Amino acid sequence: SQTIHQWPATLVQPVGSPLSLECTVEGTSNPNLYWYRQAAGRGLQLLFYSVGIGQISSEVPQNLSASRPQDRQFILSSKKLLLSDSGFYLCACPNRAENEQYFGPGTRLTVT
Amino acid sequence: AQKVTQAQTEISVVEKEDVTLDCVYETRDTTYYLFWYKQPPSGELVFLIRRNSFDEQNEISGRYSWNFQKSTSSFNFTITASQVVDSAVYFCALSESIQGAQKLVFGQGTRLTINP
Numbered sequence: 001s002q003t004i005h006q007w008p009a010t011l012v013q014p015v016g017s018p019l020s021l022e023c024t025v026e027g028t029s030n031p032n033l034y035w036y037r038q039a040a041g042r043g044l045q046l047l048f049y050s051v052g053i054g055q056i057s058s059e060v061p062q063n064l065s066a067s068r069p070q071d072r073q074f075i076l077s078s079k080k081l082l083l084s085d086s087g088f089y090l091c092a093c094p095n096r097a098e099n100e101q102y103f104g105p106g107t108r109l110t111v112t
Numbered sequence: 113a114q115k116v117t118q119a120q121t122e123i124s125v126v127e128k129e130d131v132t133l134d135c136v137y138e139t140r141d142t143t144y145y146l147f148w149y150k151q152p153p154s155g156e157l158v159f160l161i162r163r164n165s166f167d168e169q170n171e172i173s174g175r176y177s178w179n180f181q182k183s184t185s186s187f188n189f190t191i192t193a194s195q196v197v198d199s200a201v202y203f204c205a206l207s208e209s210i211q212g213a214q215k216l217v218f219g220q221g222t223r224l225t226i227n228p
Contacts, residue, residue: 032213032214034216036216042220043218043219043221044203044218045218046215046216049210049213049215051211051212057213088155092216094214098213099145099162099164099207100145100147100159101147101159101214102159103149103156103157104156105154105155105156106156108155
């Protein structure tokens with residue numbers, strides 16, 4: 001089964017600063033990859049997904065962007081953070097059958 | 113649109129009590145999957161179970177059991193003889209097909225506290 005790595009684990013950034021969160025996956029090839037966000041006291045919402053290198057789909061309009069430079073690497077970025085970008089960011093990868101999703105350990109972002 | 117409702121925001125019980133977490137969903141799809149995830153204080157989402165829409169058999173795994181009722185669009189989760197280690201936020205989720213991928217639509221979660 002696959003292993004999902006995320007870093008950093010926690011991050012405190014000032015408003016207006018850039019952001020780069022990384023997700024890498026081991027134990028699988030050509031997976032679909034997903035970025036979810038969990039805002040404080042709320043459920044999880046899908047932000048971006050990717051079905052292959054260089055292919056990014058956005059689910060909600062926002063201040064963030066995503067990129068997939070390599071098969072098992074998924075990056076979440078922002079040029080200028082907003083207070084509303086604070087939250088817990090989770091990267092997910094499905095099993096081969098695409099009927100179960102597994103999540104990485106997450107990055108807790110606080111924008112001050 | 114797909115929607116998952118977990119009406120119970122917080123539940124608190126005493127250890128060894130049984131507790132049921134409710135989940136109701138809405139979907140247009142005829143084939144879909146339902147999931148339960150556990151989120152302990154560490155934050156990581158732990159996969160608990162997947163249910164296929166055309167398999168309504170109830171499932172039991174140790175102290176955990178799941179009741180899928182397609183007629184009422186519900187997928188409830190029961191913990192029998194609860195333990196303090198069961199304290200966590202539990203999320204119910206529904207799959208939605210999106211252009212070659214599978215999106216998960218989550219409920220708002222139920223925070224379960226098991227008191228010693």
